[in-house]
Amino acid sequence: MKLPTAPRARRTLIALIAALSLAILVAGIGIYGLLIGSEQPIESTDPPSSTAAPSAEPSREPTSPPRIPSIPQTTDAEAFARSVAAALFTWDTGSGFLPLDYTAVVLDVADPTSFEQSGLAADIANYLPTQSAWVQLRPYATTQRLEITSSFVPDAWAGALVQARPGQLPDGSVAYTIEGIRHRSGVWNGDPVTAEQTLAFTIFIACPADDPCYVLRLSKLNNPLH
Template identity: 65%
Template sequence: MFTWDTGAGLVPLDYTSAILDVGDPSGHEQAGLAADMASYMPTRDAWVKLREYATTQSIEIDTVVVPDAWADAAAQAKPGQLPPGAIAYTVDGIRHRDGVWNDTAETLSVPVAFTLFMACPLDGDPCYLLRLSQLDNPLR
């Protein structure tokens, strides 16, 4: 389960940096991955506002599968476009958000889905993250 907590003394950049640390070591996809992460995280100003509500959010993962469309996508890639060992994993789960509104504890749980585009080099080096799909617009 992945959790972010507005009251933990961390800011969105702390969470984004942790994800970028497992990103493409060549740097080719880092700017794109940073943009992907920015679309997942609240802005710094929104984060400050969410602190007032003691907001936490987590994702409970139900399934992780290689999407059926991945084979077609990989076949359509131009030579050299994908790094060796490139793969996609679609994650389906439940996003849980908790906080306090007008002194009342509030909880929201909604389905969520996204796709991780990764590379697992054939030479045994660690896998790394290339990009993330748009939230709730995964590859199927």
């Protein structure tokens, strides 16, 4: 008589299937939790650890915005004059900066008393493109740099020192005439184009004893002291 055992077998089979299904469901939930993480923090009864677990997420260091290189401070008069000259003529219309940004670089090393600052700002404006010209040059990816061919104290500076009234010039005042070639490059109708022009100008600076040099004024472009 095996008939009474059939229902028991079916019940046993059903129980096994239910247990297996529950196990699969629990395993599935566990794997899903590992993939997406727990939505709620798990409270722990363990005492807090003194060292935090390393984060799996890479650290994101803040990136500094691009900056125009500053003019290095120095007590070397000629080196300073050449650095100022390079800053005056080095710009890129595609850099995201404007003429005023390049002006600020030179004004950062201007007369610390601010006595000559407004005059120097007006001088610099004669060396950089206007805002409207900058907008017109930008679509052509226009850039500029200066190749300095010579720098020297002009002979006329000795006469200027003699004629200056007492206290008219700061201590350590000196003038340097810069001669060089202005290089411009850009893109026209998809082709690279370049242009060169010789130029000269004079930078008036002051280098007090044991203090960094600073800019006083600039001559008009192509009207230097000789």
